Amino acid sequence: MKSVLLRSVMVAVLVSLAGCQQNTTQSEKRIFKAETEGFAEPESSDWVKYITPLREYMYYRTQAVVNKDTTILWGRYPDLKDNINLKQGVNAEGNEVESLNQSFDLIDANYNIESYERIKVKRINDSEAAVLMHGSIIYLGNDFDETGGEYVIEVFLEHRDNHWTVVKTDEYTLPEYKEWMNGQE
Template sequence: MKTFHFWGLMVVLLLSLLGCQQNSVLSDDLNSKKDLQGFVEPEPSDWVKYTKPVREYMYHRTQAVINNDINILWERYPELKENIDSEKGVNVEKNEVESLNHGFDLVDANYNIESYERIKVNAINDNKVTVLVHGSIVYLRDDFDESGGEYLMKVFLKQNDNQWTVEKTDEYTLPEYKEWLQEKNQ
């Protein structure tokens, strides 16, 4: 009887240890089929880890636009003022600050990082991750009309001292977006 209890306890311990391993297998959900360049929906525990820095980035981004001051974003994420490439959509937040503040004032903003679909992640290594974000930003203008809309972007995160921070952004240009839609619908 003691042997039976011992082996039963061993089986329970082994099964519980297996349950603690990080799941790196793709979900069978149709919406989370392997996306472009290896992006997959993260496990719930990882989802929390990656949405927080993306939301924080979006907060600083929208504050920079509302206040017409790109330095609000750049003070928090200094790497975003480097390697700006408007044609490729890399680190183009300054363009948004300038274009949305032309001819009217913005008074508020709402963003949702998953308004079109859940985030997807491509883990480069333990300290670098790329998050694919398909969401929306809507700015309220001083005439109470709205500007903004859908966006699709890659947010490149790096981990320093157990904190994730944004080191680069890559917004899909219109041709890239159309190509992404075609590949997604295949």
Template sequence: MKRFFLVIIFILPLSLLVSCQHPTQTENLNAEEDMKDFIEPEPSEWVKYSKIVREYMYYRTQAVVKNDIQILWNQYPRLKNDIDFKEGVNVEKEEMESLNKHFDLIDANYNIESYGRMKVNMIDDQNAIVLVHGSTVYLRKDFDESGGEYVMKIFLEKTNSQWTVVKTDEYTQEEYKEWFNSRQ
């Protein structure tokens, strides 16, 4: 029951914003087509990608808990570009502002595979996209929790043998519904 309320806390504000928008291309999303090139990585590759995603989530949750988006942007400067809340692209600042507007946060926990195994789409030797279906739970000052489930694509670019996060694309409510229904 608590998990249900956590999901509502994240989805309700998003649904209010989405319902006020004009139709977008996400309403015509074909979830199966969107997912066709993602596969579960081999164990050695899983270790590499999970470390990259955990590091991103660490900086993201620290930015939210400390109400300072620069913590994330200092590590991944390209995430401050091309922000598009309507499409779910690079929306970390929006999450930080929204949660800190309503709650006093003191800690965070995340699980990058709480709802499903991580999958990867290797674009080429220098670019990959990691699909994550996980959860983030923030501990509030009153020791209650806020947070919930997310489905996110994390875009990676390799430079000098190092992978770095260059873009994130979280599923909006419409995209999530389409994706969820395609799995049924």
């Protein structure tokens, strides 16, 4: 029952992020890209170098939402405040901060990057990689009720100053998510 409720809440969040429906051609391109163009589970030795920047990103993302302040995230990842496209789910974290805080008084958050499946990585070159995350975020309200749920995000990383950093995010919108789920069955 709780799983159904969480999925329903996440669908509502995705709808608010999605705005207008997206062209299905783009959704099909994304599914094809994610499933056939080099995304694969990393070896254990490589997993560590990708999971660490993803944890850091999720920490700053959830802190921005809980503290109602996008500068928490954008101060750490300034590239995310550029090229925002809510219809495509690109760099849409600012909208999440705004929309969740209109409806809820949030006091805490928990995330699990691999709650649905292990990360998948596509190396673009020696200094760039894309990571596909299928996880969950749960926010706790001041009434101790929960909101949040499942997400699918492509996170683009660059190797800068001897560590990997997030330079772009592309969260699946509701139409893309539905297409992706249909492709998983």
